[in-house]
Amino acid sequence: MDHRNLFETKTTYRLLRAEYFVALLVCAGLFAFHFDEIRWWAFTLLFLYIDVIGYLPGAITHRLANGGRISRVYYVLYNSMHSLLSAALVGALWAWFVRPEWALLALPLHLFGDRALFGNFLKPFGVGFEPAVHPDFERFQNHYAGKMNPQRAER
Numbered sequence: 001m002d003h004r005n006l007f008e009t010k011t012t013y014r015l016l017r018a019e020y021f022v023a024l025l026v027c028a029g030l031f032a033f034h035f036d037e038i039r040w041w042a043f044t045l046l047f048l049y050i051d052v053i054g055y056l057p058g059a060i061t062h063r064l065a066n067g068g069r070i071s072r073v074y075y076v077l078y079n080s081m082h083s084l085l086s087a088a089l090v091g092a093l094w095a096w097f098v099r100p101e102w103a104l105l106a107l108p109l110h111l112f113g114d115r116a117l118f119g120n121f122l123k124p125f126g127v128g129f130e131p132a133v134h135p136d137f138e139r140f141q142n143h144y145a146g147k148m149n150p151q152r153a154e155r
Contacts, residue, residue: 007140013119021116027108034102042103046094050110054081062129072125079122087111 001008008016031038058074080086087107094104114120120131127134 007137009144017116017119020112023108024112024116027105027112030102031105031109034105038102038105040103042098042101043106045106046090046103047106047110049090050081050087050107054078058129067128067130067132070129074129075123075125078129082111082114082120082122084108084111 001012054077058070058078061070061074087110091104091107095101123129
């Protein structure tokens with residue numbers, strides 16, 4: 001992917017997830033090493049707020065809409081809460097107003113886990129809130145795959 005071709009192939013998507021997996025392992029190592037120093041109520045709060053604010057409202061609304069279109073507000077909530085930028089801001093504010101602590105590992109553990117383990121990245125407005133292949137993207141993928149491998153296009 002580059003700034004003119006905003007898509008991933010299966011291979012580049014897997015490599016991107018692998019990069020986040022390495023970051024997840026680093027954070028998990030720090031988590032394990034400092035396990036006894038973690039304030040669990042703070043860790044739980046920091047881990048859960050991301051989905052309580054950013055995912056659950058959209059997921060519930062999506063289900064109530066039977067998979068139909070939902071307000072862009074839910075996408076903005078999801079993307080805002082699942083952003084490394086907002087997590088860095090929350091972490092900085094927490095460290096400033098509460099204290100720097102190992103419970104802050106909840107933020108990267110959540111976000112790196114979402115990306116590495118579940119393959120969840122930010123949500124564009126033009127796709128469903130829950131993962132489903134967009135028909136236009138499926139046509140593009142098939143066409144692109146055919147150009148990359150002419151034998152496959154003949155099948």
